Amino acid sequence: MRQRTRHAAVSLACCAALLGPAAATAAAAPASGHDPARGTLPAGDGWASASGGTTGGAAADRGHVRTVRTWDEFRAALAAGDGEPRIIRVVGTIDANAAGCAAFEAPGYDFATYLDAYDPAVWGYDTPVSGPQEDARAASAANQAAAVQAYVPSDTTVVGVGRNAGIRGAALQIKDADNVIVRNLTLESPLDCFPQWDPTDGERGAWNSAYDAAVVHHSTHVWLDHNTFTDGRYPDSSLPRHYGELYQQHDGELDVVRGADLVTVSWNVFEEHAKTLMIGNSDGAGGTDRGRLRVTLHHNLFRGVGERAPRVRFGQVDAYNNHYVITGAADESYSYSFGIGFESRLVAEKNSFRLADGVSPGRILKKWSEAPVTAEHNHVNGAPADLVAAHNAEFPETPLQRDAGWRPTLRTRVDHPRAVPGVVVPRAGAGRIR
Incomplete structure (x- = not known):
């Protein structure tokens, strides 16, 4: 990862810092009417504001x-980079897969033949698939990956x-980069044309897909703000079933993985998706992830999502003032919101939850591994709720420990959880930057 350049934006932030926190925030935050492309992350606004802050291509x-x-x-x-800060302004809706899936098919690939070859009645459930059709599927998948992945370099604002x-x-790839801002975009999840049958x-096998709408991979100082992450034209309900299982063509909406660090995710909408937001992708990644994966999530709207909002491994994650609208029944479209994973240190405070009928507060937290969690001052259906106590009462066989062992300090605006729905719903997502 190369040295960041800050140019004029750094000079402005440094001068403001000398005048105190209020002046630093005023200098960093985009003023009313200011071009969002020139906006920088305000001082003290989450983990991405630490250690030099995040200015993207503002300079x-x-x-x-x-x-x-x-x-x-x-x-x-x-x-077309030369190491200088850059701004990329997106006008209208651009399509990475306008030609359709057939354009990526490798010679010899035929989906009907694939289904016949690996039908569990023929292949069974004990051995991963292999052979000519799986090879052709993998080659087709590689063609799609080359066509739909885009790599965002350091010192860049995409707006x-x-x-x-x-x-x-x-699939936006923020990989091996530093100082990146992505704002004011509706990101429709990529549709994997060639999921693999495993x-x-x-017990019954599953179709696994490959692409997230955005991935932060081994990158630092990343701010994702006022975006809408959605399955758009292709919700899971529109996808077929094969071998009795959903032909899953979506992966995550946002992943922060593999040594990523100092990330702020603010004022976004995550909607109508299953596996939504993962922080840390493997229990065995301690060599790259331990001491990193520091992420702040605030004032985001999670609406109709099934799980991973987020699921956390290793990281010190601060999730506050987010609003969760749970629309699906338990064990059908909804599983959990906060996933407590390996060596995680999640602080979840002053969030608001609106639960569908039949969904209990005890399901909001899910224990994947032994790790402590701070979950305080949250509201469920308009009333204060102790999420840890609710979980432990419903799932006594997997009790959660209290106290993540750290207290977040990088916060600017903090709203009362009762006010969060009225603040977040009308202001989060693309097209709503003030």
Whole structure:
């Protein structure tokens, strides 16, 4: 990961810091009417504000500001780097998969033949799939990956213009980068054209897909703000079933993994998705993740999501003032919200939950591994609720420990949990930057 450049934005932040926290915040925060493309993360606003802050491409000169309207233009703007800060302005909705899935099919691949070859009645459930059709599927998947993944480099701001900017079918990769901002975009989850059948996954096998709408991978100082993450035209309810299992063509909406650090996720909408937001992707990744994966989530709306909001391994994660609207019944479309994973240190405070009928507060937390959690001053259906006590009463066989062992200090606006729905619902998501 190369040394960050801050240029004029750094000088502004440093001067403001000398004048005190209030001045630093005023200098960093975009003023009313200010171009969001030049906005920088306010001082003290979550983990991404630590250790130098996050300015993205705010200091870009005119020659490094690009406006794009197509997927090819977008990828060309990302690739045309010379180490200077850059701003990429997205106009309208651009589509990474406009040609359709057939354009990626490798020679010899045929889905009907694939289904016949690996039908559990023929193949069974004990052995991973292999052979000509699996090889052709993998080659087709590689073609799609090359076409729909886009890599966001250091010192870059990607921002939607106006209220209706977005990217469909793409997997944004913030990988090996530092100082990146993504704002004001509707990101429709990429549809994996070639999910792999794994007969050994669970008792009945499962279809596994490959792409997230955005991934922060071994990157630092990343701010994702006022975006809408959605399955859009292809909700899971629209997908077929094969071998009796959902033909799952979605993976996550946002993953923060593999040594990523100092990330702030604010004022976004995550909606109508199953596996939503994962922080840390493996219990065995301690060599890269231990002491990192520091992420702040605040004033986000999680609406109709099934799980991982977020699921955490290793990281010190601060989740406050988020609003959760649980629309599905337990054990059907809803599993849990906060996943307590290996060596995690999650602080979940002053969040608001609206639960569907039949969903108990005890399901909001799920214990995956032995790790302490701080869950205080949260509201469920408008009333204070002790989420740890609710979980331990309902699931006494997997009790949670209290006290994550640290207290967040990098917070700016903190709302009373009773006020959170009225604050977050009208203001979170793409097209709502003030």
